[in-house]
Amino acid sequence: MAKSVPAASVKKIVIACEAGMGSSVMVTNQLKKKVKQANLNVQVEHTPARAIPQDAQIVVVHKGLAKMAREKAPWAVVLPFDNFMNIPAFERIIKALQNNTDIEEA
């Protein structure tokens, strides 16, 4: 069964990569802007996959690191993506937060 989190419980979303200094940094502002445009009160941060903060409910991560993210943050919903230039999970998260629905692991 897919793990999920209700929109109302989402306070922090992290974008993870291996070192936490390259790709995750690049895309964090994209999600921050979307969150701001939608007037949502959710924190967005970037992080190394091995150091996902305990208070993050959602982790967005490249599919190559999804396994590590799930091991390191079993409490979080992990949403993997293929391509840095196009992360469909961002739209999915925003929509779910706006409509107050659950966010499920794909």
Place this chain on the structure above:
Amino acid sequence: MAILSEETVQLNVPTTSKEDAIRQAGELLVKGGHVSPSYIKGMLAREQTMSTYIGNGVAIPHGTFDDKESIHSTGISVVQYPEGVVWDADEGETAYLVIGIAATANEHVGVLSNLAEAIEEPESAEQLIRATDPMVIIERLSRPQEEEA
């Protein structure tokens, strides 16, 4: 110390292998005083575990989590290859801009956010790939960001 400066930007570099391109991006970081030479080994090793090609002709080689001790200060280097460097022949990936990254904290969030924006559209990516003045690249990547971590 500036994160990105004329010292760490090199334009119109003849095409080479992916490994050499990573070394060139790393050597600029060494020259800028941002990393020890051993960081370059970390960049090469990191690339073998997962490609740092991010799309639209751009790769962002950098070290791993464990290479952070080789970093003296956060820095970004830019090497421009007008003919491109074959990054992954099977995937048809060619990098025209190779952006070396060394970061200890979050000072480079603005530069990388600008990079993400600049390469989102092929036309603006093209401006960076065809730039003949390093200041064009430095200015585009140093714009103040609305949102910064």
